[in-house]
Amino acid sequence: MKPFTYSRANEERAAVKEIAASKGAKFIAGGTNLLDLMKMNVMQPAHLVDITHLGMKAIEENQAGGLRLGALVTNADTAYHPLVEQRYPLLSHAILAGASAQLRNKATDGGNLLQRTRCDYFYDTQTACNKREPGTGCSAIKGYNRNLAILGTSEYCIATYPSDMAVALAALEAKVNVTGPDGDRVIPMGDFHRLPGDTPHIDTNLQENELITSIDLPAKGFADHYAYVKVRDRASYAFALVSVAAGLELDGDTIKEARVALGGVAQKPWRLPEAEAMLQGQQASKENFGKVAAAYLQGAKGYGDNDFKIELAKRAIVRALLLATEMEGKS
Amino acid sequence: MKDKLEKEKEAAQPRALPPKQTVTLTINGTERQLELEPWVSLLDMLREQLHLTGTKVGCNHGQCGACTILLDGKRINSCLTLAVMHDGAEITTIEGLAKDGELHPVQQGFIVHDAFQCGYCTPGQICSVVGLVSEGKARTLDDIRDLMSGNICRCGAYNNIVKVVQEELERSKAQ
Ligand SMILES: Cc1cc2nc3c(=O)[nH]c(=O)nc-3n(C[C@H](O)[C@H](O)[C@H](O)COP(=O)(O)OP(=O)(O)OC[C@H]3O[C@@H](n4cnc5c(N)ncnc54)[C@H](O)[C@@H]3O)c2cc1C
Ligand code: SF4
Ligand code: FES
Ligand code: FES
Numbered sequence: 001m002k003p004f005t006y007s008r009a010n011e012e013r014a015a016v017k018e019i020a021a022s023k024g025a026k027f028i029a030g031g032t033n034l035l036d037l038m039k040m041n042v043m044q045p046a047h048l049v050d051i052t053h054l055g056m057k058a059i060e061e062n063q064a065g066g067l068r069l070g071a072l073v074t075n076a077d078t079a080y081h082p083l084v085e086q087r088y089p090l091l092s093h094a095i096l097a098g099a100s101a102q103l104r105n106k107a108t109d110g111g112n113l114l115q116r117t118r119c120d121y122f123y124d125t126q127t128a129c130n131k132r133e134p135g136t137g138c139s140a141i142k143g144y145n146r147n148l149a150i151l152g153t154s155e156y157c158i159a160t161y162p163s164d165m166a167v168a169l170a171a172l173e174a175k176v177n178v179t180g181p182d183g184d185r186v187i188p189m190g191d192f193h194r195l196p197g198d199t200p201h202i203d204t205n206l207q208e209n210e211l212i213t214s215i216d217l218p219a220k221g222f223a224d225h226y227a228y229v230k231v232r233d234r235a236s237y238a239f240a241l242v243s244v245a246a247g248l249e250l251d252g253d254t255i256k257e258a259r260v261a262l263g264g265v266a267q268k269p270w271r272l273p274e275a276e277a278m279l280q281g282q283q284a285s286k287e288n289f290g291k292v293a294a295a296y297l298q299g300a301k302g303y304g305d306n307d308f309k310i311e312l313a314k315r316a317i318v319r320a321l322l323l324a325t326e327m328e329g330k331s
Numbered sequence: 332m333k334d335k336l337e338k339e340k341e342a343a344q345p346r347a348l349p350p351k352q353t354v355t356l357t358i359n360g361t362e363r364q365l366e367l368e369p370w371v372s373l374l375d376m377l378r379e380q381l382h383l384t385g386t387k388v389g390c391n392h393g394q395c396g397a398c399t400i401l402l403d404g405k406r407i408n409s410c411l412t413l414a415v416m417h418d419g420a421e422i423t424t425i426e427g428l429a430k431d432g433e434l435h436p437v438q439q440g441f442i443v444h445d446a447f448q449c450g451y452c453t454p455g456q457i458c459s460v461v462g463l464v465s466e467g468k469a470r471t472l473d474d475i476r477d478l479m480s481g482n483i484c485r486c487g488a489y490n491n492i493v494k495v496v497q498e499e500l501e502r503s504k505a506q
Contacts, residue, residue, distance in 0.1 A: 004369060004370065032393055050415075100393075103393055
């Protein structure tokens with residue numbers, strides 16, 4: 001790890017000011033991604049601003065009838081919060097499908113949104129990688145790419161954003177509240193992460209000097225019909241090859257509303273509202289779910305090792321929607 | 332974008348060493364004051380500065396659980412956190428579990444159930460079991476396996492470790 005200076009922020013405005021004032025500075029929350037990357041010299045901040053004393057640790061009802069998750073609430077405390085378990089079990093399940101108990105005790109909701117790709121070349125400073133060092137090329141496109149993206153890729157980068165939590169947040173249409181030198185703003189989950197294009201080193205639309213303060217969940221939680229399906233190389237403590245967050249609102253067998261978000265397939269949680277809309281007013285059936293799955297994967301492109309993900313994602317979508325349908329309605 | 336690139340270039344320059352910082356922690360019941368560089372992990376602090384070598388280094392990247400300790404009662408990977416961020420915290424390591432010369436029931440359980448071979452992962456496993464029991468979320472066998480998955484055992488002692496967890500969960504329920 002490169003030497004760096006450290007300071008503790010006690011107030012949001014001061015934290016933002018400090019980041020803006022010091023070159024090469026970064027916020028640190030749980031540290032479980034940033035320190036990992038710093039140990040590998042993939043990221044080399046000259047200064048760390050510790051934000052863990054800023055508050056932002058509450059989960060409370062918001063004005064929209066939903067919940068507000070403070071950016072510093074740990075992933076564990078979020079997943080096990082009684083209101084999240086009751087009203088947003090999809091989010092609980094997605095979080096608990098990620099990492100390990102130890103990591104979830106440290107990892108924060110804000111940090112989870114900003115965790116970086118698990119592309120092996122990104123981690124290996126001896127190789128070319130446009131995300132780590134813009135302009136050097138992408139080693140993965142013609143290299144080992146089994147865990148990488150099949151949707152929304154570019155000739156510059158085919159990395160995936162590996163979060164489980166964010167896949168559920170995308171399906172739930174959560175919003176990210178941020179504050180920065182120019183004041184506060186709200187970023188819908190759908191606009192938070194960026195596809196690589198020709199600037200793969202920029203993962204999100206959060207500005208360098210902005211601080212995530214909280215995440216808002218809308219009132220609708222799909223608590224009666226949901227599923228988080230995560231397919232991975234071992235049963236626990238492994239990143240997703242493909243994951244699906246599904247939520248359904250049903251009237252008998254008829255679908256009133258459907259939400260589907262995919263993880264492990266792109267640099268952002270992948271949602272296709274037009275395809276979700278295909279299910280509106282339709283029967284909840286394997287056949288109809290298959291059509292949606294086909295629509296989601298239309299245009300998907302494999303790079304060799306990851307070709308299998310295309311078929312896998314289709315099947316995972318059908319399975320998630322079937323599981324969501326078959327749940328005993330709790331209300 | 333240019334701004335970002337410049338920032339990164341700046342960051343790559345050689346750097347002067349910053350001053351050490353004073354950190355006060357309660358470790359296994361004893362208050363300790365230490366002078367530390369900001370980049371010292373809790374794991375390195377325990378092993379290198381305090382010579383509490385019960386906590387093991389495996390991967391150093393959050394991938395194995397050998398470095399598991401209890402921070403304010405919660406199990407975490409000590410390799411992925413900075414000591415300076417935990418001024419005032421309470422830490423329990425494997426060295427702090429036995430009381431008055433008597434092993435902690437989980438330690439005893441590992442012996443009774445033969446839940447280790449080489450023993451390298453064991454301090455982390457034991458701290459993890461203590462954390463799991465106090466979290467109170469494990470109900471089924473599958474839950475136990477899932478909630479212990481953050482501790483890798485290369486010797487494959489998993490089945491016997493699960494027995495220790497089951498017994499400890501029963502014991503804690505009975506209390
Ligand atoms: C072995 C291992 C396995 C894992 N498996 C999974 C998995 O299966 N699924 C999964 O989803 N995740 C997994 N993770 C990733 C884990 O979920 C993330 O590391 C964690 O969520 C990051 O949160 P943090 O608080 O520790 O972030 P940090 O490491 O503190 O920060 C990450 C980034 O976010 C920035 N940041 C943090 N908070 C804020 C804020 N409030 N505002 C602005 N910027 C901020 C930091 O500057 C940094 O750039 C795994 C991690 C490890 C090490
Ligand atoms: S896929 Fe992206 S992160 Fe991986 S080597 Fe290519 S540019 Fe780097
Ligand atoms: S040494 Fe910390 S998890 Fe492996
Ligand atoms: S006992 Fe050898 S690694 Fe677990």
